[in-house]
Amino acid sequence: MESAAGLMNFMRTLSGAFATSVVTTRWEDQTRYIHAELAGLTDRLGDSLEVLKQQGFSLEQTRGLLEQQVQSQSVMLATNQIFLFTGIAFFIAAFAIWLAPKPNRIVDAAGVH
Numbered sequence: 001m002e003s004a005a006g007l008m009n010f011m012r013t014l015s016g017a018f019a020t021s022v023v024t025t026r027w028e029d030q031t032r033y034i035h036a037e038l039a040g041l042t043d044r045l046g047d048s049l050e051v052l053k054q055q056g057f058s059l060e061q062t063r064g065l066l067e068q069q070v071q072s073q074s075v076m077l078a079t080n081q082i083f084l085f086t087g088i089a090f091f092i093a094a095f096a097i098w099l100a101p102k103p104n105r106i107v108d109a110a111g112v113h
Helices: 005-041 047-054 059-099
Strands: none
Touching (some): 005 059, 047 059
């Protein structure tokens, strides 16, 4: 095999697709989990529903507004967690590259046939 450029490009594309799939799945799972946690903590006494109903909203509208808020906060918290884990992964990768030994010789890729 003279050149592994095609294989390297294939592996890079495959790895990127795999990582994207893992991150998106984790993000969606985390959003659902956080939504379930927040839904159990939201408006236990019904104060928010009463305030919104006094302002003229129907019961369905108040439930919809609260659901929309819980969903948006769930997505935001899941996004924060994904970015935190991604940042930690980049930090570990940068640290590993920093600790990697320097190569002993330099190969001229242009001169290889």
